[in-house]
Each structure stands twice: as C-alpha cells, then as structure tokens.
Amino acid sequence: MSDTPLYGFDKRVSYVENNKKKAIKKDTFKSLLLKIIIIILLLCLLAEAVFYLFIVPAVSVAQVNFSGNRELTAIHLEKIAGLSGKEKWSQINTLEISKRLAAFPLIEEARVSKRFPDKVFIEVKERSPVAISFAQVKGRTIVMEIDKTGTIFRIGSSMTAGKLPVIGGLEFENPRAGMKVHRQLIPLFNKLSILKEKNPALLSEISELVIKQKKYGGYDLLIYPMSVSIKVCTDNILNEDKLRYMMLLLDVMRKTYDENRILELDIRGDTAVCRMREEEHE
Structure with a gap:
C-alpha cells in the first residue's frame, strides 16, 4: 500500500493546526491589547477623579454666593463670616461660618452649604423690627x-x-x-x-x-x-x-x-x- 495519501493528510492536519495557533495568538493579542486599553482608561479616570476630588478643592478659591440679605452687603457679610475672599474651598468650615453669622445681632438665621468643586452658598435671614x-x-x-x-x-x-x-x-x-x-x-x-x-x-x-x-x-x-x-x-x-x-x-x-x-x-x-x-x- 502506498504512503502518499497519509503524507497528504498529515500536511493538511499540520496546516489546520498552524492556522489554529495563529488564530489563538491573534485572539490572545487582541485580548491583551483590550485589557491594556481598559487599564489605561481606568487609570485616566482614576487620575481625573483624584484631580477633581482632591486637587481642585485644595487649590481652587471658594466662590461665595450670598442670598437673603437686604441691608447687609456681601462685603459686610464676608467680614462678619471671617472670610477674606482668598480661602480655598477645602478650608471652608460651614458650621463655624454659620455660628459667626448667627451671632451677629442683625441676622436672625444663617445657613451655609458647599457645592463641589468650589461653590459656597450663604443664605441669611435678617431680623425685621416689629x-x-x-x-x-x-x-x-x-x-x-x-x-x-x-x-x-x-x-x-x-x-x-x-x-x-x-x-x-x-x-x-x-x-x-x-x-x-x-x-x-x-x-x-x-x-x-x-x-x-x-x-x-x-x-x-x-x-x-x-x-x-x-x-x-x-x-x-x-x-x-x-x-x-x-x-x-x-x-x-x-x-x-x-x-x-x-x-x-x-x-x-x-x-x-x-x-x-x-x-x-x-x-x-x-x-x-x-x-x-x-x-x-x-
């Protein structure tokens, strides 16, 4: 019996196996590349989150907005609250500012809140004479x-x-x-x-x-x-x-x-x- 047919069959098997190996290598490379891209994106998101959560509040000057005031000006309220206008957002103590404002005789009530990343809202209610x-x-x-x-x-x-x-x-x-x-x-x-x-x-x-x-x-x-x-x-x-x-x-x-x-x-x-x-x- 001739060995020729077996030889041809072996070549075909070898060809198929080589193609499979190439396909596996290609899939592995794609998977690795995808993982690398995902990791890079996650690192970018993490860096951005760190920047906005820690760096921006630490370096941004607080943008203070007053509301409810009728007679007291924003400059007067800043002085009462102990603000210079140069405070960083992360340094603002809302409870302390509320106490300072409420202790001023002309102010009946004061509410202070912070909004990320650099906003501070101060709402006051001035006393009204009866x-x-x-x-x-x-x-x-x-x-x-x-x-x-x-x-x-x-x-x-x-x-x-x-x-x-x-x-x-x-x-x-x-x-x-x-x-x-x-x-x-x-x-x-x-x-x-x-x-x-x-x-x-x-x-x-x-x-x-x-x-x-x-x-x-x-x-x-x-x-x-x-x-x-x-x-x-x-x-x-x-x-x-x-x-x-x-x-x-x-x-x-x-x-x-x-x-x-x-x-x-x-x-x-x-x-x-x-x-x-x-x-x-x-």
Whole structure:
C-alpha cells in the first residue's frame, strides 16, 4: 500500500493546526491589547477623579454666593463670616461660618452649604423690627429696634421710626444689640409680628404701647391710638379682634362724648368702662 495519501493528510492536519495557533495568538493579542486599553482608561479616570476630588478643592478659591440679605452687603457679610475672599474651598468650615453669622445681632438665621468643586452658598435671614423703644444712655435718648423674638438688634438709629408702635415701660441698664427683653414679654412681640404680617394697617393705628407691670406678676397694656387722644387699658392679649373692638369703641365714644373729657377706655373686663376726667367712671 502506498504512503502518499497519509503524507497528504498529515500536511493538511499540520496546516489546520498552524492556522489554529495563529488564530489563538491573534485572539490572545487582541485580548491583551483590550485589557491594556481598559487599564489605561481606568487609570485616566482614576487620575481625573483624584484631580477633581482632591486637587481642585485644595487649590481652587471658594466662590461665595450670598442670598437673603437686604441691608447687609456681601462685603459686610464676608467680614462678619471671617472670610477674606482668598480661602480655598477645602478650608471652608460651614458650621463655624454659620455660628459667626448667627451671632451677629442683625441676622436672625444663617445657613451655609458647599457645592463641589468650589461653590459656597450663604443664605441669611435678617431680623425685621416689629416695634421700637427708647432708652437713656449717658444722658442721651437712643432708639432701639426689636424683632418678633424680643431681641434688640439695632441701637442708635432706626430705618422704621414712625412706622411701628413705640413700646414704653421697658427698662434696660446699658442696652446693647443682641439683648433680649424679659421672657414674659416675648409673646407680646410675637403677636405684634403676626399683626404686622396679617394687618399692618390696623397695627399702624397704634402709636404707643406702654407695659404696666402688675403688683403680683404679669402685666397689662396701655395703648395710645394714633388717631385719637384717648388711651386704652387692656390685658396682655393683643390680637386683631381686640384691636378692632377697641377701634370700634373709640369711634362710638368720639361720636357720643367730647373727646377731651374722656380720660381712658378700659377693656380688660367683659364690659368696657369709660372713665371721664371729672368722674371716676361712667
């Protein structure tokens, strides 16, 4: 039998095996190349992440944005917050800045937040006066603005004098911005804030509120209306209904009596009492 056919078969087998080896080598090379490319991409992503997470915050100057401020300028707020404008984003301590701002008498509330990679947002809420009062300091009469929490936040000048009721009967030794009224008076200023928000026209009818301390605790109010010279004595419950009732009675009294003869109107009890100048009561 001839060996020729076997020889041809062996050549074909060898050719197929060589092709397989070449294909395997080619696939191996492609796989290796793909792995290398993936590794390079991952390293690039890692380098970029490190750059943005650590390098940018460390070298970027914080971009500070203020909001909510009406009277205080951005420059003034930066000074209060202890910022120079050159701080790096990573150096900003939001809690510390919030404390500094909240400690300033004119600021009621402050919120500080950071946004990656270099933004800082500072939102402030300035105090709003609901009443003014006067005090004697070194022989001079100075004006004080008081907010809804009973905090005296501005002394010596007022941007709202004449537009808000004057509170009399407050006593302070060495008054300074940031002081609070006595805790039993805080509800009164809260009620004034509600009136200012809901019915400012009605609140503007009050010229002055004098706090009259009771002998055994608590207090009453002596109200001096803006439009009439009749003073009104009431309890410490001050609301819209009470003021409407007071204004209605004053209108009736002016039409019924000579205004100059009326000493005061007392509405503390269930029945209103009109006291005349010549008489104890009527």
